[in-house]
Amino acid sequence: MSEPELRLDAYLPYRLSVASNAVSGLIARSYQDRFGLSVPQWRLICVLAEDDGLTQGQLVARTVMDKVTVSRAAQGLLKRHLVARSDHQADGRSHVLALTHEGQGLHAEIAPLALAYEAALISGLAPDEVALLKRLLGRLQTAAGQLAGDTPG
Amino acid sequence: MSEPELRLDAYLPYRLSVASNAVSGLIARSYQDRFGLSVPQWRLICVLAEDDGLTQGQLVARTVMDKVTVSRAAQGLLKRHLVARSDHQADGRSHVLALTHEGQGLHAEIAPLALAYEAALISGLAPDEVALLKRLLGRLQTAAGQLAGDTPG
DNA sequence: GTGAATTAGTTTCATATGATACCAAAAGCC
DNA sequence: GGCTTTTGGTATCATATGAAACTAATTCAC
Numbered sequence: 001m002s003e004p005e006l007r008l009d010a011y012l013p014y015r016l017s018v019a020s021n022a023v024s025g026l027i028a029r030s031y032q033d034r035f036g037l038s039v040p041q042w043r044l045i046c047v048l049a050e051d052d053g054l055t056q057g058q059l060v061a062r063t064v065m066d067k068v069t070v071s072r073a074a075q076g077l078l079k080r081h082l083v084a085r086s087d088h089q090a091d092g093r094s095h096v097l098a099l100t101h102e103g104q105g106l107h108a109e110i111a112p113l114a115l116a117y118e119a120a121l122i123s124g125l126a127p128d129e130v131a132l133l134k135r136l137l138g139r140l141q142t143a144a145g146q147l148a149g150d151t152p153g
Numbered sequence: 154m155s156e157p158e159l160r161l162d163a164y165l166p167y168r169l170s171v172a173s174n175a176v177s178g179l180i181a182r183s184y185q186d187r188f189g190l191s192v193p194q195w196r197l198i199c200v201l202a203e204d205d206g207l208t209q210g211q212l213v214a215r216t217v218m219d220k221v222t223v224s225r226a227a228q229g230l231l232k233r234h235l236v237a238r239s240d241h242q243a244d245g246r247s248h249v250l251a252l253t254h255e256g257q258g259l260h261a262e263i264a265p266l267a268l269a270y271e272a273a274l275i276s277g278l279a280p281d282e283v284a285l286l287k288r289l290l291g292r293l294q295t296a297a298g299q300l301a302g303d304t305p306g
Numbered sequence: 307g308t309g310a311a312t313t314a315g316t317t318t319c320a321t322a323t324g325a326t327a328c329c330a331a332a333a334g335c336c
Numbered sequence: 337g338g339c340t341t342t343t344g345g346t347a348t349c350a351t352a353t354g355a356a357a358c359t360a361a362t363t364c365a366c
Binding site: 245 | 343344345346347
């Protein structure tokens with residue numbers, strides 16, 4: 001007995017999705033309005049600022065985005081001269097992306113805003129709660145990845 | 154000094170989005186493959202199973218989805234005779250939605266699967282960790298809502 | 307070396323999403 | 337009663353997304 005009750009607002013995947021949508025929507029709107037950047041574009045800038053000279057394939061791995069998404073984001077940034085492309089030394093199919101000076105400037109401008117958003121979002125939480133939250137999110141992600149691989153039942 | 158470093162994989166909104174996408178993708182694929190249901194459709198079924206006889210407006214509030222999304226999901230469910238519509242007693246614009254017998258059957262079939270997914274996802278976590286996670290997600294959601302209202306910056 | 311199978315990246319296409327405009331019913335206002 | 341404003345829901349449109357097909361370059365097998 002005791003049917004294990006399924007209530008939507010207690011259902012973790014739902015809660016996760018709603019929270020993520022709220023946060024992503026906030027951030028996406030902000031970057032779009034202020035800098036004309038999509039979230040994928042911003043992610044590329046962010047990764048390239050950490051670690052310059054990556055191929056799109058590497059960016060796919062780093063950002064957990066689809067390669068089509070990365071391709072389009074890169075094209076947009078190219079058009080705005082925020083990143084530059086150079087031929088890959090050893091692989092003629094591949095190109096190496098790097099931030100231009102202008103791209104670096106934009107990153108320097110946005111990064112504090114991004115951090116301010118994060119700070120505002122977690123302002124009610126204790127530092128150890130934040131750390132735990134990040135760890136739990138990582139676990140969920142890997143669990144989902146494993147389940148997606150198997151034939152879950 | 155000490156620029157407060159922005160690393161993408163330590164950035165909470167990013168982590169949240171990636172985790173949510175992984176989980177949502179897993180669930181969405183499963184419901185689509187097995188039952189031909191979209192996530193919005195499933196959410197409506199779920200809410201209507203909890204609490205029958207709601208208008209679309211009420212469903213919008215309950216599911217935190219756009220009214221267009223709810224409208225379309227409802228139409229899909231109507232076409233498959235999983236929900237039924239009756240005129241609203243007091244408001245001629247509005248309709249009342251309720252699960253059909255068939256819809257209830259489908260819900261009874263999916264609910265255990267949904268709970269199994271949740272159980273699998275959190276299988277590595279302690280119960281109090283899960284509780285905390287849900288609470289923190291709620292806090293993030295409300296914080297994002299507040300920030301979206303203000304002019305943050 | 308030559309040819310088959312992979313891989314990096316783009317293009318194409320089909321679908322999902324939400325902003326906006328829209329229609330009809332309801333509520334306020336006088 | 338008439339008139340405007342608001343609200344429930346739908347239709348239209350413009351954009352975002354990813355799956356699949358495709359191109360070109362690379363690797364592997366031999």
